Amino acid sequence: MEKLTKHDGLHSLQLRENLWYVGSQDHDIKIFDIIMVTDFGTSYNSYIYKTSEGYVLFETVKVLFYDEYIKKIKEVVGNDLSQIKYILVNHTEPDHSGSVENLAKLIPNIKIIGSKNTIKYLKEVTNIDDLNTVEAVEGKDLKIGNSTFQFLNVPMLHWPDSIYTYIKEEKILVTCDSFGSHYAFDDILMSKLPQNKWDDYFKAFQYYYTAIFSPFKKHVLFAIDKIKRLDYNLICCGHGPVLDEKIDFVVNKYKEWSTEEKITKKIVVIPYCTAYGYTAMMAAEIEKGIKSVDKSIRIYPYPIDVANYAAKKPEILTNIAIASAVVIGSCTINNDALPLAHDILSSLSACNQKCKIGAAFGSYGWSGEGVPNLTARLAQIGFATMKGLAINFKPSQVQLKQCHKYGEKIGNAIINDLLESDDVFKPISHKACLMQELD
Structure with missing residues (x-):
């Protein structure tokens, strides 16, 4: 040449x-x-x-x-x-x-x-x-x-x-x-x-x-x-x-x-947006519930807002890549989950989530679309998706126990590689989905 x-x-x-x-x-x-x-x-x-x-x-x-x-x-x-x-x-x-x-x-x-x-x-x-x-x-x-x-x-x-x-x-x-x-x-x-x-x-x-x-x-x-x-x-x-x-x-x-790193069976990523701390209360109790099943499960909680999200996003996505479960939280504002929560899910390829558990949780005031919208998105991109957990305003002690129980279900699903049939989210119409999540 x-x-x-x-x-x-x-x-x-x-x-x-x-x-x-x-x-x-x-x-x-x-x-x-x-x-x-x-x-x-x-x-x-x-x-x-x-x-x-x-x-x-x-x-x-x-x-x-x-x-x-x-x-x-x-x-x-x-x-x-x-x-x-x-x-x-x-x-x-x-x-x-x-x-x-x-x-x-x-x-x-x-x-x-x-x-x-x-x-x-x-x-x-x-x-x-x-x-x-x-x-x-x-x-x-x-x-x-x-x-x-x-x-x-x-x-x-x-x-x-x-x-x-x-x-x-x-x-x-x-x-x-x-x-x-x-x-x-x-x-x-x-x-x-x-x-x-x-x-x-x-x-x-x-x-x-x-x-x-x-x-x-x-x-x-x-x-x-x-x-x-x-x-x-x-x-x-x-x-x-x-x-x-x-x-x-x-x-x-x-x-x-x-050459993918092997999905680690005992990693859970919990990114969440909270306005007045109510969704954060839920996140803390869900984390405790997961840990109560198996203390060796590593949990990465990420409270996110517009000030810290850009810096945290690469780490969040890196850990999601090797995690077996993503539990995403958001309060409901203007009839939807927060944009940062949506951005995390839109940053995940639908081709790579087939073996992961997905779940959504959050507080709401009067409409409550945030959790069902996130739940539906998790299912759309291939997660084995649990029914979401939505709580009206500040969780009571009884409701915090529900959050703990929700975490236990996630922990058991991770350990057993299986979602209980009653916990599986089944995609349905948006309105029916909303009512299902808020019941």
Whole structure:
């Protein structure tokens, strides 16, 4: 491979004798997919590969960059775009497939390669019913001219359609979103990343994994196990620097972060919001009830408010990840639980809660929707959910005993790995749920 001089990001870049980068750098984007902050921008990586039978385009770019994209493609193939015979789509998300519609109209005979789900989704993304498609099948190599393309099914990385493509003769692995980062970098290649930019890159890389792939850890490990048998020396990812260096580092980080700590059977996390101390009284008694079952159960109570929540949130989520039970508390204000309680639950992936016990408690004044709303949310995201415990205003001594008993039930469920059938929350209509919780 020739030594590359500094690149401005506005032109195509030759990576190998038969491989060019034609993607786009987006330095201006501040938010990605609604919830991800992109402090370092991002890129929409696309590649064009030359075979003896014509060119294969890997992924496309966000449609906003289409004009720039076509210019880069023409730098490689010239004005005759009919030389591009295939678009290989490893993943259908519109930041990668956004220009497929325009290209399919511009190059009428072009064939679209993708998984069965990719083909299905692309017809909806492009609104073109008669796309000329070729299904990518694992175990069935596709020969295009002098090049062999092998496909690996890697569903839920991070959509059901995802595949990796391995170009056998070139030892190139194309992974789309996997192993990428939201990090705009005009010099394209990891080998060109200056040392003084490494901390910024790593921050973006880790955040990208956490936000996109951490809900799918088992799928990540499944994919890493698949690629172990391949001999590759370049990873063409969908965002961020192309991995011509530090490949093992990046893959091993994904493996490390995806190797889950075993859920500890005896950890309970109790985050709660309290206005006048009534919900805090309940929390203290629930904690005592849990401890009365087994003193070795570790309990992490977190009284939270707007002043301390930002600092406490990372610790709360870290402990929830290894806990066997989450018992969340909130008083009711304006017909709902407090936003901080909702934020904790909305920060948890619905993919990772299947073996955990969830319960909600809290004080209310005259309406009482807080506890049933939290209970319903726990059930929605997959917790084995107990019926909630709601108490009107300040708990009496009798009601505090109820809180203690509630804690005992939680403790027994943890020890026995089983919720008693009478304690299990069964999702029903909101109104009926409310009445059930307040009875």
